Amino acid sequence: MTSVITGDIxxxxxxxxxxxxxxxxxxxxxxxxxxxxxxxIYRGDSFQIEIKDFHNSFEYAxxxxxxxxxTRGMDVRLAIGVGDKTFDGENVTESNGxxxxxxGDTLEVLKQEKNNLKIKTSNNKLNxxxxxxxxxxxxxxxxxxxNTAEIVKLSLENQNTLQKELAQIIGIxxxxxxxxxxRAYFDEIQELNLLYREKIDTLI
Numbered sequence: 001m002t003s004v005i006t007g008d009i010x011x012x013x014x015x016x017x018x019x020x021x022x023x024x025x026x027x028x029x030x031x032x033x034x035x036x037x038x039x040x041i042y043r044g045d046s047f048q049i050e051i052k053d054f055h056n057s058f059e060y061a062x063x064x065x066x067x068x069x070x071t072r073g074m075d076v077r078l079a080i081g082v083g084d085k086t087f088d089g090e091n092v093t094e095s096n097g098x099x100x101x102x103x104g105d106t107l108e109v110l111k112q113e114k115n116n117l118k119i120k121t122s123n124n125k126l127n128x129x130x131x132x133x134x135x136x137x138x139x140x141x142x143x144x145x146x147n148t149a150e151i152v153k154l155s156l157e158n159q160n161t162l163q164k165e166l167a168q169i170i171g172i173x174x175x176x177x178x179x180x181x182x183r184a185y186f187d188e189i190q191e192l193n194l195l196y197r198e199k200i201d202t203l204i
């Protein structure tokens with residue numbers, strides 16, 4: 001069993017230098033999966049990445065979103081598919097199986113629903129439950145400012161790091177770090193990540 005995130009950039013046609021968000025996207029995907037054949041950017045603003053440890057797929061989706069929202073006015077749609085892999089292609093977009101089909105199909109649904117995060121697995125009850133949680137989480141995540149997105153990105157890159165140390169990295173004081181994390185609802189998103197890991201484990 002594996003997981004796949006398929007996504008596309010919202011606002012890619014805005015008068016923003018595409019090199020800025022494209023560089024952020026490449027860095028994010030490269031950070032999550034160092035093997036280039038496991039992620040690919042296509043059609044300019046669409047991408048796909050295979051996350052072999054499907055327990056990480058929600059956290060990785062949050063990380064990608066934070067990276068993109070570090071550019072003002074930008075956002076991303078993310079479709080998570082979890083399932084079997086039946087064909088391992090030379091590139092991720094050439095591979096096939098439930099996870100790939102679920103992820104690709106769900107991205108099209110997101111566009112119709114004008115929603116930004118959704119999951120599909122073989123378990124419809126689990127899908128309904130997790131997608132409700134995602135809708136609630138998006139109330140916060142869709143409204144991240146550049147500052148809140150930056151602190152989420154930094155926190156995910158430096159897990160188990162004290163706020164004091166994060167403050168030194170980003171060049172602000174600890175109180176400002178705490179306020180930004182609260183505005184991002186970072187603790188609640190971390191709690192959701194733990195719940196996600198428990199729920200997704202029932203597919204095994």
